[in-house]
Amino acid sequence: MTPHRPWWQTEIVYQIYPRSFQDSNGDGIGDLPGIISRLDHLQDLGIGAIWLSPIYPSPMYDFGYDVSNYTDIGPEFGTMNDFKTLLAEAHRRNIRIILDLILNHTSHQHPWFKEASSSKDNPKRNWYIWHNGKPGASSKPPNNWQAAFGGRAWEWDAHTEQFYLHTFLKEQPDVNWRNFELQQAMWDVIHFWLDLGVDGFRLDVVNWFIKDRHFRDSPCRRWGLRPYDWQQHLYDRNQPETLEIMKQIRAIVDEYPHRMTVGEVYTEPPGDPELVATYYADGKGLYMAFNFAFLFCPWQAAAFAEAVDRWDALLGSNLWPNYTLSNHDQPRAFSRYARGHDSLARARVAAALLLTLRGTPFVYYGEEIGMRNGRIPRNRLQDPLGKRYWPFHSGRDGERTPMQWDNSVHAGFSQAEPWLPVNNDYPSVNVAAQQQESDSLLNWYRALIQLRQNEPALHSGSYQRWWVKDNVFCFERQLNDDRIMIALNFAPKERNIPLPQDVTWQTLLSTQVAKHHTLATNETHLPGYEVLIAKALSKGLNHVDPST
């Protein structure tokens, strides 16, 4: 019997960065009607949910991660009616919608902050985190905390003569999660969208919600590009009370059938899965917390295998893992792993890994066609992080360039000059071209997704590592009597892999070996960068003669 699993465990989630997906009104910025017009592509690909990066009204200092109204749609993205249409059209295609909720901070233009900063005795004053300067030196911030996007985490408000806290830009004041009324206002936001029918939330930087009551200084630890990296973040994030907030959010979302959350628990690269796992709160907190391990894995079978084993072991059989190769904050996987003529073959191996593991795969828009990180000239930089740290860090614009639909002007993304330049490989790297080529990366993603859906062992089975050897990662997924073996050759050279004796394996999907159909020997030859996915045939049953 196939265990009944909720959709967020069996489906594939596709992340859309709305500014860059499809423009419908010729302003160079992607929008909701644009997304609606591209739903067929997503349905064809076989994904089961879309995570939309923020679409709320925002002054766009951090491109939507600075929200000025939680319960409306930003005019550049469309209207509430457009959103309702998107929800209905997506649902009609069995695609769920996950909204990005940014609850650690608002925009400084949010009416709550405007009120809070209007006077010290405004009823909403404590919805944010205000503090006097250092005793005896009132013009100095109360402690040494740094902002993740540069500079001090405290901004002086001349009008009310106090500092307010901002973990990111000064235009993103942190809310005070210790305030009961603020909490209630956030619960209302969550109810608003759930009542409207959204299927879940991606929760931004959840581990920052609660700060130390005593605002103790962060100890220094090491050198890094940003002063933020020099500090040990003992007091400005991961406070134990945060888990209580996670549980409260869970309780609300649980009231609605078939909904979910996935939280971003920010940890320094290469990540801290032990810490991330705590945010599941043993099944009472986040439904899933992102595991970003793959974003920082070098191109080595052993590195990926270790990341998977660690995550799988940490979560055990009761909590549900997830994997992701790229997102809007990190350079795209295609570019990270690019190596000349091998780049495409590597992208196929990475996709096969992502889509055959136990855990929900998150696919970043454009990954399915092998979009690279764009090179953004300095005068076109948009991301505040890039503007501040260029040329040491060029920011996140490179992974946010417009989706490449076809070889027409601006890659079919917009009639107007797009807000970020289109990658110049778009005449050959685009959806329309790859739809035509049977062995394109797009069709490889499709085939993998289809296979994952057709084989319950792949979406719901257990995971077991067989071995990692000579840069080949081999593992098994099993559900009842179904056994599926996945062998991924990360090396450019051929390898021989041992297979268990007495089992006949039938190829389900592969990049090259497929022609052989059955693999009956106890050793199989894997060409360079080969992906081999094969199913164990029951002895004596369905035996396929290798000569046929």
Ligand code: GLC
């Ligand atoms: C998260 C988002 C990132 C944003 C930041 C501040 O890390 O993924 O894009 O800039 O939070 O909201």
